[in-house]
Amino acid sequence: MTKQFPIRYSDGELTVDGVSVRSLAEKVDTPFFLYSQAAILGQIRRWKMALGGLPARVFYAVKANDNLHLLRLFAASGFGADIVSGGELFLARKAGIPGKDILFAGVGKKEVEMEMALREQILAFNVESPAEFYRLNQLGKRLGVKVPVHFRVNPDIDPKSHPYISTGLKKNKFGMDPGTVLNLYRQSRGMSFVEAHGVHVHIGSQITSLEPFRLCGQWVRQFVQEIRRQGGIVQSVDVGGGLGVDYHGVLPWPPPEREMENVVTPEDYIEEIVSHLRDLNVQLFFEPGRALIANSGILVTRVEYVKRTGSRTFLIVDAGMNDLIRPCLYQAYHRILPVVDPERSEREIVDIVGPVCESSDFLALERPFPVVQEGEILAVFSAGAYASVLGSNYNGRLRPAEYLISDGQVRLIRRAETHEDLLRRYEGIKF
Numbered sequence: 001m002t003k004q005f006p007i008r009y010s011d012g013e014l015t016v017d018g019v020s021v022r023s024l025a026e027k028v029d030t031p032f033f034l035y036s037q038a039a040i041l042g043q044i045r046r047w048k049m050a051l052g053g054l055p056a057r058v059f060y061a062v063k064a065n066d067n068l069h070l071l072r073l074f075a076a077s078g079f080g081a082d083i084v085s086g087g088e089l090f091l092a093r094k095a096g097i098p099g100k101d102i103l104f105a106g107v108g109k110k111e112v113e114m115e116m117a118l119r120e121q122i123l124a125f126n127v128e129s130p131a132e133f134y135r136l137n138q139l140g141k142r143l144g145v146k147v148p149v150h151f152r153v154n155p156d157i158d159p160k161s162h163p164y165i166s167t168g169l170k171k172n173k174f175g176m177d178p179g180t181v182l183n184l185y186r187q188s189r190g191m192s193f194v195e196a197h198g199v200h201v202h203i204g205s206q207i208t209s210l211e212p213f214r215l216c217g218q219w220v221r222q223f224v225q226e227i228r229r230q231g232g233i234v235q236s237v238d239v240g241g242g243l244g245v246d247y248h249g250v251l252p253w254p255p256p257e258r259e260m261e262n263v264v265t266p267e268d269y270i271e272e273i274v275s276h277l278r279d280l281n282v283q284l285f286f287e288p289g290r291a292l293i294a295n296s297g298i299l300v301t302r303v304e305y306v307k308r309t310g311s312r313t314f315l316i317v318d319a320g321m322n323d324l325i326r327p328c329l330y331q332a333y334h335r336i337l338p339v340v341d342p343e344r345s346e347r348e349i350v351d352i353v354g355p356v357c358e359s360s361d362f363l364a365l366e367r368p369f370p371v372v373q374e375g376e377i378l379a380v381f382s383a384g385a386y387a388s389v390l391g392s393n394y395n396g397r398l399r400p401a402e403y404l405i406s407d408g409q410v411r412l413i414r415r416a417e418t419h420e421d422l423l424r425r426y427e428g429i430k431f
């Protein structure tokens, strides 16, 4: 990242687009998520530049962060949406993304969700099983429409990422083996209510080297050639998402406590993919999520208690696993620093934990950390993707507010939940 990255320390204080995080935390309740519009737009620009002039389109993976106002930024930039449920379809449409710019993936699409998507005239269904394909054909027949599909193929390529976010291995539930896809392609020619437009592949998330993408690009190229050899028509190839981000070195200062991850830039990633698929004469669809937004957001939390037990020091903060589950779920690393004076001479080893009644409720374990006092504000970095969207009400906890800094102004883009929200789901039920 360059010095100009909008989330940075300035005179020892964390600022987002010039706004002091400390001063914001004095005015509003913690915890909260805070995003930089400039950072998000910077990523969007980068992808657009890298794809400029190519027959390629970007479909933002809504699962990474489905905040309506952030979706609007992607919509305004002309990005489409990659969705996996009726709920995501609903949000994408509310954000102004037209059906023709929406792709629908996921192994368990329900009929009611399919109908909803057909009403919205989405661009295509990324089909994950023969049963889903037949169901779509039936549905097309019942509704009198031709359903556009891509077949999601499982290339059995190891993305060398966390097992929970590897999706393109034979043992994973996603996609279909190549033989099955070829078979469905053949069948589709005799079917009146489905139309095969191309193939889809997505091998995993947080991929930090080019190798898996290279293997995937080569593999897909050969596969498309085989489909064509057998008479199938391939107009588009959806290469999915998966590009990883650097969770260690997003800030130019202070220096990261761990080695920066050797991540791949969007430019190199796109160049690699395009080098294998360009002369196939297809439209390329990209579905990035994390790479577009992870480093554009932080989670701001307050130290409620410092608990020293003799053998350990716990910083008990007011954000828990219900707000950010990545450390618990994937043993994921997030950089965490006090928002003021992050480089202190006094340091200690701490566990940064939340208030939830689970021992897995931690944000960091055995982390060398500046000595902090109760009441201090900490920032958890790289919390823009797969963070607030995975939040829950576990332990009766309320999902926190989300703010966006745009042009130096703080805008509330999702209010914090209230206790009344916890009652809302019982409305209309008589005991």
Ligand SMILES: Cc1ncc(COP(=O)(O)O)c(C=O)c1O
Binding pocket: 061, 063, 064, 082, 105, 167, 202, 204, 205, 206, 240, 241, 242, 243, 287, 288, 289, 290, 291
């Ligand atoms: C089909 C599909 N496309 C795109 C994505 C986005 O992945 P990432 O956020 O790693 O770019 C995912 C994430 O799992 C996915 O399943």
